[in-house]
Amino acid sequence: MPGPAELDTLHERINGWFDETARKLPWREPACSPWGILVSEVMLQQTPVVRVLPVWHEWLERWPTPAGLAGEPAGEAVRRWGRLGYPRRALRLHAAAVAITEDHNGKVPNTYVELLALPGVGSYTAAAVAAFAYGRRETVVDTNIRRVHARLVSGTALPAQALTAAEMRLATGLLPASDSSSVRWNAAVMELGALLCTARAPKCAACPVNDLCAWRAAGGPPSSYVPKGQAWHGTDRQVRGAVMAVLRLADMPVPAEMFHREPADLGFAPAGIGLPLAALHRLNSAPEQLERALAGLLADGLAEMHGDGYRLPA
DNA sequence: AACGCGTGGAT
DNA sequence: TATCCAAGCGT
Numbered sequence: 001m002p003g004p005a006e007l008d009t010l011h012e013r014i015n016g017w018f019d020e021t022a023r024k025l026p027w028r029e030p031a032c033s034p035w036g037i038l039v040s041e042v043m044l045q046q047t048p049v050v051r052v053l054p055v056w057h058e059w060l061e062r063w064p065t066p067a068g069l070a071g072e073p074a075g076e077a078v079r080r081w082g083r084l085g086y087p088r089r090a091l092r093l094h095a096a097a098v099a100i101t102e103d104h105n106g107k108v109p110n111t112y113v114e115l116l117a118l119p120g121v122g123s124y125t126a127a128a129v130a131a132f133a134y135g136r137r138e139t140v141v142d143t144n145i146r147r148v149h150a151r152l153v154s155g156t157a158l159p160a161q162a163l164t165a166a167e168m169r170l171a172t173g174l175l176p177a178s179d180s181s182s183v184r185w186n187a188a189v190m191e192l193g194a195l196l197c198t199a200r201a202p203k204c205a206a207c208p209v210n211d212l213c214a215w216r217a218a219g220g221p222p223s224s225y226v227p228k229g230q231a232w233h234g235t236d237r238q239v240r241g242a243v244m245a246v247l248r249l250a251d252m253p254v255p256a257e258m259f260h261r262e263p264a265d266l267g268f269a270p271a272g273i274g275l276p277l278a279a280l281h282r283l284n285s286a287p288e289q290l291e292r293a294l295a296g297l298l299a300d301g302l303a304e305m306h307g308d309g310y311r312l313p314a
Numbered sequence: 315a316a317c318g319c320g321t322g323g324a325t
Numbered sequence: 326t327a328t329c330c331a332a333g334c335g336t
Contacts, residue, residue: 044332051322052332085320092334122334142332162315190332199330200325229329232320241320300319 001173002153002212010152010209011176011185017208018188021195025049026056027132028187034108034133036060041125041132042093047084049194055082067106069097075312078302079248087244088300091313092120110134131186137179139172140186144193149174151197155214157223158199234285239293242280243310244302249273253309259290 002010026032027040039059043052059080063069069077074094081090096118100108108129109115115126127138146159149170159167176182196203204210215221232238246254250273258270262281285293294310297303303310 041332046319046331046333047321048323048331083321085322086333088319089334120334124333128332140332143330144332194332227329229327230319233327235318237319244320296319 001170006212007174010174010212011181013208014188014192015176015181015184018184018191022187022191023049023195026053026060033064034110034129035064035066037133038096038108038121038125038129039093041128042089042096042120043084045089045125046086051084055080055084063097065106066097066100066108069094070101073312073314074301075314078244078312082248083245085241087302089120091301095119096121108133110136112136112138128186131183135179135183137175137182138186139168139175140190141168141171142190142193144190144197145171145186147199148189148193148197151202151215152209152213155218155221157215157221158225158227161225161227236289236293236296239280239283239285239289240297240302242276242283243293243297245276246273246280247303247310247312249276250311253306253311255309256294259294259310260287 022028025040027037036056040052040056043056043059059069062080063072072094074091077090077094078087081087084090099118100106104114109118110130110133112126112130115121115129116123118126121129124140124142127140128142130136131138131140141163143159146163146167149167150156150159153170153174174185176185192207196207204213204216207213210216243259246259250270252270254270254273258273258277259280294303297310298305301313304313306314
């Protein structure tokens with residue numbers, strides 16, 4: 001843990017670097033509503049900024065307030081989520097909009113505890129919204145901040161595989177004293193991790209605190225563990241994704257046999273879903289895997305039965 | 315605590 | 326081409 005003097009230096013340099021070089025993002029504009037910030041935070045969970053930007057603009061134009069989204073079927077949120085990935089985030093964001101409308105008079109709550117109670121809002125997102133939308137001094141810890149702390153302070157290439165209590169204490173200890181400085185600090189460290197102190201090829205030469213970095217001082221030792229990548233090909237997730245691509249494009253329930261049989265065997269396909277349906281069949285997944293994927297989507301509320309067909313939740 | 319959950323750009 | 330990984334959450 002850095003001493004008080006070094007802490008001041010870190011705050012000054014990293015916040016200064018942020019002021020000069022931060023990306024201009026719509027949810028960072030002073031005029032952005034707390035709702036706009038909440039939507040951005042959920043969309044940014046595991047999805048890069050460049051892919052979020054266009055969808056975020058569409059959402060805020062279509063649903064400028066939580067009540068606007070709450071007034072539509074959950075399936076519409078899933079459809080407009082497009083290809084951001086992890087579509088249950090859309091479902092939960094819709095549920096959060098309903099909760100905000102019904103329980104918070106249509107206004108995004110401004111405390112960590114109330115935010116944390118919203119569907120799809122965990123410790124990171126609750127702290128981020130409290131800080132960035134309401135100017136509160138919160139301990140915001142995301143994957144970028146964890147990595148910067150791991151290198152700068154702890155001297156390791158990567159943070160632990162799971163978020164630890166020690167990391168939270170460290171992050172709290174590093175926080176500037178004032179509300180305004182702490183808000184900027186949270187955004188700045190995150191930005192540093194996103195732009196310079198990246199997972200794979202960190203741009204240490206451009207880093208404003210490279211002379212204070214414990215990891216660099218130690219000669220940049222490699223990580224003590226090998227992060228295991230997520231499997232994709234042949235997984236249920238891949239099949240679920242392909243099914244969801246069909247449902248997003250369908251404007252009527254898709255008969256179960258459409259998923260199980262080649263379109264050529266059926267002799268017809270509903271307008272508009274030929275391409276994603278072909279992509280699904282190209283996976284050539286076993287019937288039981290397809291069943292598992294469809295059942296999973298129903299269980300998660302991402303799809304529902306209507307007659308003998310599947311559709312997004314109405 | 316470890317796992318499942320989408321997607322696509324970068325390397 | 327294959328692998329990595331991105332502002333996590335819920336169970």
